[in-house]
Amino acid sequence: MSFSEKWAIDRRLVSATLFLSLFGIAMIYSAGQVEVPNVVTERAWLSQLRWLLVALLGFTVLSRIPMPWIEWAAHPIYVLGIILLGVTLIIGEGRGTAAGVKSFIRLGGFGFQPAEIAKIATILWLAQNLSDRDSPLRTLRDLVKPGAIVALPLGLVMLQPDLGTSLAFVGILFAMLYWAATPVWLLALVASPVVGLFLAYDTVVWSTYILIVIACMVLFLRSRLFLFESVALVLANFASATLARPLWNSLANYQRNRILVFLDPEVDPRGAGYQVIQSKVAIGSGEFWGQGFTQGAQKRLDFLPEQHTDFIFSVVGEELGFVGTTLLILLFGYVLIRLLRLAAVSDSSFAGLSLLGIFGAWLVHVLVNIGMTAGVVPVTGIPLPFVSYGGTFLVMSWVAVALAVRLSHERI
């Protein structure tokens, strides 16, 4: 292959993500335009612009690293990520409204989120592990190792506690397992105790659910499951149902409220439901064409919560209207599908799996972040890739882009 081919990058993916980043800076600028100005939010866009320059620099360097180096580095990076997460639990600190969440490590003048590094590290190390296989994962035992690779950082992030980011790990795991030819029914069975956890609020509902699960195992999956697997899954379901109440009680008040409010924001319009309602008010009042860039009234009057970070999409909705939200969602769709396309044509299973990990993480981010602004998923603190204000996340997203273009274009 020619030199230019070897060093070529996927222009479409990079253009789309670069556009998203610049668009994000514009929206962060707009989010700072309020009636009662605040120095920090007013200048956030400048800070984000500086981070973008850092990210692009990192991108330029990383996108030139040969794939074998990346494969070789996967394990050390993973170990480093786990250590950083561990350290975070000890010396981490919170930020802004998530002050109670220990997610930042402060180094000198700036802080960063180890969870973002751990995400990339987990993707690489899991890709490394799954790429060696030549047969699909068919039994629970097969899933133990990949499960453990993801569960470790996921658990550490949960301890921070950062529910939103831990969801991204779930996305990574499932997307990559699917890519490694794990049957959907097995994935569904693995997920069944988690689903059961949420259904356990009502004994009748849960009983019906567990009967359906058992019926499926008996009727369709008898030949594919070992007995001990079936027993283990049923036991896991019972365990999660039993744990539901203590787990619910151990949740912080704000977390419980978020779930209750998701079911009906109006139960507490001035308390936990406030964010969702204000976000919907802003988005809904954007109507079809939007109120115009920087012109959003709810945003200007500070009604929007977290308007330059987690709820930046509400600003988009208010100022750019349905046209803006649809185009932005489609653009994310383009990026996600581009990742799938690159993975599909990749010669390397490591490359494909890594791309799928990135895909899984971003899909969760996009779905949960955008979904919560419209009230279709519960509110969890999770940023919108490239658009939300936040240095570490922007840089690591660009690291992911660099990996994606590097891995996808390197022919072995």
Added chain:
Amino acid sequence: MRIYHPLALRRRAKDLVFATGVVLATLIIAFFRLQVLQSDDWVLRASSNRVRVLPVPAPRGTIYDRNGIIIADNVPGYSITVLPGPVDSVRATLTRMSEHIELSDLQIERILAQLRRFGREVVIDSDADFDVVSKIEERRAEFPGVYIDMRPRRRYNLGASGAHVTGYVGEITADELEMEMFPDSVYSPGVIVGKIGVERQYESLLQGRQGVRWVEFDARGRIVGDFAGVERTAPVEGKDLHLNLDSGLQQWIHRIFPDSMSGAVVALDPKDGGVLALYSAPGYDPNAFVGGIDTETWAGLNENDQKPLFNRSVLGLYAPASTWKLASAGIALDAGVVTPDEVMPDPCEGQWYWGNRFWGCWDRQGHGYNTLAEAIGNSCDVYFYQLGLRLGLQRLLDRSTDIGFSQQCGVDLPQESSGIFPEGPQFWQELYGYRPTEGEALNLAIGQGPNSQTPLKMAQFYVALARNGSAPAPVIAKGVASSEDWQLDLAPEHLESLQEGLRMVTAPGGTAHFGTALEHWEVIGKTGTGQNPLSVRGLAQDHAWFAGMAGPPGEPPEIVLVAIVEYGESGGQVAAPIVAKAADYYLRSKRGMPIDTIQTYREHILSGPVPQWYRDRFPRGFAIEVEEQTTLAAAVEGGS
């Protein structure tokens, strides 16, 4: 099988593209619902989110006295208001606020309940001190959802002296909002309304109409500015009110009323029934009620045994005692059962035997044979027993009822007690279960028995004596037409004899002479010694009455006054000087004369020699007492 076979990967990628498409399509549908299908609702919600209608209170009308002096007006006051918000954060804000203003936990909960119930702003302090306001403004960020604006604040210039006339204002209550006198078109929660007194009586006149402003708020409850979309409606100021009251006289009465005593003083203009002064002691400071009275002051007013909130002048019911003898006399003259010059067949020997028992006169020495005027001057009970008997119980009841002794005066105040007087024999039957005998007429004739009147009622009756027998209902507000309420058909010579009787009371030798003799004016009137539940049992002194009128000597009276001092013992010594000095003040200030030399004769001779004006005006009185200064002072001290 190779799990990463290109064809297998393509199939999986295709499935995932489809899944991604479903997820994103779901999101787009959600936004389509929000931004296209339901957008109208959200737009509406957005504007109600940030724009609030705030009331702009209208200044109440100014209240003036008869001379154009301001009795009640408005000064700029700071009002602290809290907007509805998340319950916990409002509670936290109010708790922080309680470090600066008086705000108990109970009040905080009440405010929260109000916010929840009405979903609109609640005034937490409508009269904040300037330093409190500046402290809060400095710490603006600690008080989200709180705003401070300037509102007109009521000020009562007469303070405690005028409290029972002006009344006071306060925030409208939920109960009041239900009332017909507070129509929804003008009144809403938070509006300041008159609670009592003239403020209440003329509420609809004084109120005006509050305006509105549309204000844009940010999420923390900070006012960003007036909302450009809607014009603000300016408040309409309430109309001014002019009273017949003489604020100087009102304050003067407050000054001369015996300290620590309870009672009432009423001054009426005999010309038109205008209320010149309406005083009830003890008073209270109506300014304390403006902006919400603090609990301590409120408890103090309510627990005070003297009941400062009770307006004795129109609500207090007292046995009128001897001041009522004029009513008996008037009715008897009217009925033609006595003539001014005749004497009763039985002389007063200190008591009188009738119906198997002795009826005592207040003076055991007896008064001998009296004409009507002399009987009034001596307050001779024996004379009036016989007069009552001549009238007969039925006629006495009928005529007293006709002239309204069992009714209200109809003064323009929200509350007034009706007089208590039997309208017929059934009164005794219903109350005590027996048919009254003629003996009741004896008691009623001297102002005893089941007869209780307000000071205002007695004043209205004395207005009739000062005029031609008719008395208009007392009116506080100027320009309010008063109905000619009472009609006592008295021939001029009958009226003359009644006034002559009153003159004897204050003439040298009369019971009230020392306390009422004035340099420039003639005061005539009647003392009264009102029994009360405590004095009957010897636990306290009787109530002291004096009802009279004053004017330049030889001219028709220009002011009618009634004073009652609870447990004051002596009408002549305690109540009469109040009437005399109040009359002196009014008549002097009306003519622009200096008012710093007002003294009754009694005060003159207690502090110095007999003044020349007294020798000139009362040669007879001077002749009596000229012998010795000391005897004089002794007489003053010992007088009845």
